[in-house]
Amino acid sequence: MENSLDPLRVDLTVDIAEDLTGVNPAEWDALEHGSSPFTEFGFLRALEASGSVGGGSGWLARYVIARCAGVVVGAIPAYLKAHSYGEYIFDWSWASGAQRAGLPYYPKLVVAVPMTPASGQRILLRPNDSADAREEILAGMLEGLMELAAQERVSSIHWLFCSAAERSRLEARGFLGRTTFQFHWDNRGYEDFSEFVGELRSRKRKQILKERRRAAESFSALQFVEGAEMTSEDLTALDRFYRGTVRERGGIAYLEPGFFETLRELAPDRLRFCRVLDPQGSLFAGALYLETPGGLYGRYWGCDVQRPFLHFEAAYYAGIERCIARKIPRFEAGAQGEHKLLRGFLPAKTHSCHWFAHPGLSRAISAAICEEEIVTSHRMSQLADFGPFKAGSEP
Secondary structure, eight states: OTTOOOTTOOOEEEEEESSSTTSOHHHHHTSOOTTOSTTSHHHHHHHHHTTSSSGGGSEEEOEEEEEETTEEEEEEOEEEESSOTTOSSOOHHHHHHHHHTTOOOOSEEEESOTTOOOOOOSSEEOTTSOHHHHHHHHHHHHHHHHHHHHHHTOSEEEEEEEOHHHHHHHHTTTOEEEEEEEEEEEOOOOSSHHHHHHTBOHHHHHHHHHHHHHHHTTOSEEEEEEGGGOOHHHHHHHHHHHHHHHHHHTOOOOSOTTHHHHHHHHOTTTEEEEEEEOTTSOEEEEEEEEEETTEEEEEEEEESSOOTTHHHIIIIIHHHHHHHHHTOOEEEOOSOOGGGGGGTOEEEEEEEEEEESSHHHHHHHHHHHHHHHHHHHHHHHHHHHTOSBOTTOOO
16 A cells, blocks of 8 residues: 555554644545544544534543544544543543542543444554554554643543443553443345344334334335435434424433534534335424444434334334445444344443552442442343344344
């Protein structure tokens, strides 16, 4: 590959950027992002441009960017945080314990995608550079991250929803690994939706088919629309759906107005809008997905009028059908939600890594993580036992 780096001959510079305006989008996206679209330039820049990060959001970008001969060869998306909102790997009890001990917990650094509980690579490197060169680049970026932590006087560094391989690499460097879990759907090579539900226990299969029939009574069309084909009406409705769902659930509207328009502009190839029309042909519900060849990610669902089982249809079953039709191997439909279990989503480990400047706090949290690991493992086993698959069909 042209411009690939020879081992141990890297003329490397590592800088900290507070936004992506000075970064070449093509160079950033040429880094290896795995199956996730969320660390790509379009998604991160849409968060910035819409004001969803920066300013008073409590998410202040501190991208660690490595360059060789002026070209981006590695990056770590990091944010300076004054709170723990919008992270979904929860550390509120750690913060409370630190404060009771008289130790400041904020500010902290998180290596994550803001407000996005989806697993993916957090160490971004060019895929065709040599292993030795990649290791040297990583070492330089980690050194830069630690220098940043010292300069900002943070209590800790948290890598959220990192990959299992990254966890292993970070643990070898002294970070504390932590296991949590979500519910993910894995494509086992199904030919169609009928084959998928055919592997479920009779009661669960009948329940899903009943839910789909009931949901279908409320709409005249449910269709996936590519990002470039989304209309201004779609974008306005999507923002309305998002804010309505947040209000209904008593949550926080992290995404500022304009985010969806900017995301459509910057990352149209990744967007898929599940548009739902009522019997009169008017748009009244929908869900936004982001898609890569390696994964489908359901993000924002909402509706103007509640209809039975429509949420399950638009946010789960339509996504499963799309994965089957397009041979996408995995579907992540968001954080939490044990109700997903009965619809074919099984417990899947999610990973994070943590470093604390205070040795005593580090020891206390290490002990807490070890105890939590036992509970998490037991809970995942319990949930798997209640899965919907027939005996002999379990993944």
